[in-house]
Amino acid sequence: MRSYSPVRWLVLIMALVLASCSAAAPAAPVAEQVTIRMWSHQNSAFNKVNQELIDQFMKENPNIIVKYETFPYDQFIRTLQTSMPAGTEADVIEMFGSWVCNYATGGRLQETPAEVMSYTKAQEIFYKAPLDGYYCDGKLYGMPNEYNLEYSGALVNPELYKAAGIAFPPEYKDYNSLIADAKKMTAFSGETMTTAGFHYVGGDALGFIMLGGILEQGGNYFADDGKHFNFESKEALNVISTLTRYAREDKVIDPTLFSGDNGLPGAFFKNQVGIAYIGPWAAGVGLVDYPDVKFEYVALPPMFGSEYKFAADAGWGKVVSTNTKHSKEAWMLQNYLTINRANALKFNQISGTVPALKELVDNPAEILAVAPYMQPILKLLPHGQYLGNVTDRDQLFYEIIAKNLTDALNGTMTPEQAAAKMNAEANAMVDSKASK
């Protein structure tokens, strides 16, 4: 048998390597294929429109493949928290505005490149309230798709109005007339409230009524330093006392019975509520999930005074991760989904969300054609301001404001006690986070 010397072997291997290299070389230059990922929480309407827009994007940019992955809401949050330290999160993430600064200042999100959008330019095209959720320490991180509104709008039930002999749809000029109608619709079986005339007991509703109520009266929920809170002002106390009066004297809601499963908006769609204080998104949910329930969405008057003034919570938008290896493509997609007028409109139309782009509200025919229930609240949008740096939005709303307010509504605390406890707990939260 013929044997090969090491030199011959080496020559043979080199020849093979060279041959394979020349075979792999492209005949003509082809644009490099790039694959990026986008993540969002699971919501059928959001997911549908995102997928449609992504498909459209891929057609227009054939060298970019976008993998769209969705997670149930709780799992989405957990996945973000575990994947970011591991550097395995998606390139583009659909994030809620009030989370953005937390992740951005922690170094998890990319600042919006100047060539994509400057904050000055963004202020011209987006409403300030949703935009400022994406503006942290003087830098812009991504952009919003939605103006999250939970203020001064309500679902109203025509059957309960009719049964109580009240004209429908209602047009309230003040809360006295609203509470008068609510009292007529409230029903009891023995001592058990079976229908609530006016339901405002929810984690979001109470939080936004509290903050909006203070602003309507010309007050401020922030203390002078802009970091701590002032919930013992006369304006704050007035909000707590008023809401308590509605529950305990006017008896238009029983917070013990209308919570949990009977919370907002569930109880409304079970025909157990006459007027439900909630954002317009609930109307979108109602149309899809409760097609047999008849309802209207109406604007309510300011609860205090005559001027609308409220705090808003940014809204869903798109951000880009610092771990992305394809920044350019990620920002192209981000841009395509949020700034492009036609795409932003499509997102709002299909997801039933309020537009963050001013242009879509200035010419509302297209959005109202799909979501006519937004009509009453579009006029409120210019009156909103971003919530601000409230340290921990969920803790403030759900653990501090809602719980203490509910205690006052239940009569387990006086409004003064609730205000003092709310104030102490909110400021302890600020101090606790600042001291660590």
Add this chain to the structure above:
Amino acid sequence: MASPGSLRRSQRRFAFSVMTPIMIYLMIFSLLPMIWAVILGFFDYSPARVGGTIFGLGESNPFVGIRNYLDMFNDSQPATVFRKSVSNTFLFTFLILPLNLAITLPLAIIIERSHARVKGFFRAVYFLPTVTSAVAVALIWGAIYNPQAGLLNSMIRTIGMTPPKAWLSDPQAFVMGIPLAMIALIVAHLWQDFGYNLVIFIAALQGIPQNLRDAAMVDGANEQQMFWYVTLPLLQPTLLFVCVMTILSSLQMFILAQVMTAGGPREQTTTMLMSIYSNAFRYQNMGWAAAMSMVLFGIIMLFTILQFRFLRSDWEY
């Protein structure tokens, strides 16, 4: 020559080969996360912040020493809720354990003495809730407790009595100082959980040698004496196991409370695990949540050691 009881080389190799995969699995998925949790307890760690170069610890996720543990005693809202959750968890556990034993042991004796066909039927019926999803159980009991349209209130009204205003959401409803919502939760948990202990007790009762009972009968023991002096002592290892498992599962109560009450009203049903979960994944205070989980770990360990110390038996039958 190998000493008596020691393994041969081939046996050692076999033992090593079959145990290695599971040991690696345990190290990766149990031991390392536990060590990580111990470490996190000393940091103000949030996954939202990049932090230092070593596992994200340091810099914006700073080392805070035992600060997280000390904070458990201050007046902040999370600390107050955590302390409340500890007392709720103890209350839940110490009510569940005797109630569970008081139901399962007598029922097991009755079923064990019944005809074989009936025995199988009841064992299956009582075990069914145990294999049912906890979320489903929570939804079923949530509907039963519904104040307006719930089965329980309808039954109470049918017999001419006035039901409580709300079983799960009234912060002012107490029975002998125990929140009504907690009692409602305990009933639901007992319903779901007692089948497990029941099956274990039945198996243990079947394992007691008949000749011991016969001997007691010959000695003139009546049914009660037979239970106290023969059955119960022989059940001691099973009793230890049941107590340990019941306490462990009660200390880790989460799903029923999360779905039925979400910890309310006024944190009356917030358990330690709920508090840990919400701080870790809702408020992103991983360091604080890790410290709380270490406290829970310590409590569980202490209970387990105490039970092994006081309930162990030195003999088998």
